[in-house]
Amino acid sequence: MYEGESIVSPTTIVSGLGLGKPAPSSEYSSNIIVKNFPLLGRLHFVKDKNGILCLAFTFSYWVYGTWCGLWVVLLPHLRDGQASEPFVALYILCSVMCVCALFKASTLNPGRVPLISETDNIDTSDWEMCEKCQRKRPKRAHHCRRCQQCVLRMDHHCPWINNCVGEENHYAFMQLIFWAFCLSWMAFWALMLHYWYYPACITCDKTVFYIKHSIWFKYLLVLMSLAMGIFMGTGLIDLHQNLNWDRTTLENMKDPNPDIEKISIRSEWSAYHELCGGGSMVFWLLPCRSRRVIRPSYFYSSSV
Numbered sequence: 582m583y584e585g586e587s588i589v590s591p592t593t594i595v596s597g598l599g600l601g602k603p604a605p606s607s608e609y610s611s612n613i614i615v616k617n618f619p620l621l622g623r624l625h626f627v628k629d630k631n632g633i634l635c636l637a638f639t640f641s642y643w644v645y646g647t648w649c650g651l652w653v654v655l656l657p658h659l660r661d662g663q664a665s666e667p668f669v670a671l672y673i674l675c676s677v678m679c680v681c682a683l684f685k686a687s688t689l690n691p692g693r694v695p696l697i698s699e700t701d702n703i704d705t706s707d708w709e710m711c712e713k714c715q716r717k718r719p720k721r722a723h724h725c726r727r728c729q730q731c732v733l734r735m736d737h738h739c740p741w742i743n744n745c746v747g748e749e750n751h752y753a754f755m756q757l758i759f760w761a762f763c764l765s766w767m768a769f770w771a772l773m774l775h776y777w778y779y780p781a782c783i784t785c786d787k788t789v790f791y792i793k794h795s796i797w798f799k800y801l802l803v804l805m806s807l808a809m810g811i812f813m814g815t816g817l818i819d820l821h822q823n824l825n826w827d828r829t830t831l832e833n834m835k836d837p838n839p840d841i842e843k844i845s846i847r848s849e850w851s852a853y854h855e856l857c858g859g860g861s862m863v864f865w866l867l868p869c870r871s872r873r874v875i876r877p878s879y880f881y882s883s884s885v
Contacts, residue, residue: 610729624688632743639741647676649802650768657782675764681868682757691747692733694718737830758816765810824852
C-alpha cells in the first residue's frame with residue numbers, strides 16, 4: 582500500500598450494501614505496487630510475470646525500431662546529404678513521444694474503484710457488488726483478474742503495457758497507439774526511400790558489424806514496421822468507433838451485436854474532449870500533460 586494512504590477500518594460497511602460484510606481495508610490489491618518517485622509522481626505497477634515479459638517485448642520492439650531506423654537507415658544517408666534533417670528530427674520526435682506514452686500508459690492508475698464509506702456522501706444505490714473483491718462499483722466497472730481489482734469504465738487489460746486500460750489512463754493508451762502508428766509508418770517510409778530513392782551510402786564504414794549486415798536488419802524492420810503500422814491503424818479505428826459509440830471493448834465482447842437504437846452516438850469533438858480531459862486539442866497528444874477530468878467517474882454508473 583502507498584505510504585500515507587488513509588486506511589478505512591475493516592468494519593466499515595460500504596454505503597448502500599446492506600449485506601453486513603466488512604469492506605476491504607486496503608485501497609490496493611495485493612497484485613499492485615504503488616510508489617512515489619521524484620519528478621515522476623505516483624507510479625502504478627502490476628505484479629504479473631507474463632505482463633512484465635510482454636511489456637519488455639514491447640519496449641524491445643521500440644528499441645529496435647528506433648536504433649535500426651536511425652543508425653542503420655537514416656543517419657548514414659543524413660551524413661551523405663541525402664536524407665533531410667526535418668525528416669530525421671520528425672522520426673526522433675515520434676520515437677520519443679512513443680516511449681513516453683508507453684511509460685505513462687503502463688504506470689498510470691487505470692482508475693481503480695476506490696473504497697467508499699458512509700461519510701463520502703456518494704449515492705451508490707445503483708452500484709453493484711463485485712463478488713471477487715467485495716467492493717461496490719459502478720455498473721460499467723469491471724474486475725480484472727490480472728490486476729485483481731475493479732477498474733472504472735474498464736476497456737480491457739492490455740498485456741503489452743502490463744496494465745488495464747480504464748477511465749484514468751485511456752487517453753494515454755490512445756496516445757501510445759497514435760505515436761506507435763506514426764513511428765511504424767515513418768520507419769517503413771524511410772526504408773522505402775532507402776531502397777528506391779536514396780543512392781548507395783558513400784561514407785558508411787563497411788567494416789562495422791551493423792553496416793556490414795545491414796540488409797538483414799532492414800528486412801526485419803520492414804516486417805516489424807509494416808505489421809505494427811497495420812496493427813496500430815486497426816487499433817485507432819476500433820478506438821475511434823468505441824469513443825463515438827460510448828462503448829468499451831469488454832462491452833463489445835459481451836454484446837457484439839447491440840441494438841443500434843440503444844447506442845448513444847456522440848460527436849468526435851465531445852468524445853475526444855472527454856477522453857483527453859479538455860484543454861486545447863493541440864496538447865491532447867502530448868504524453869507529458871496531465872488529464873483534467875471533465876466529470877467525476879461516479880457519473881459513469883449507468884449502462885451503455
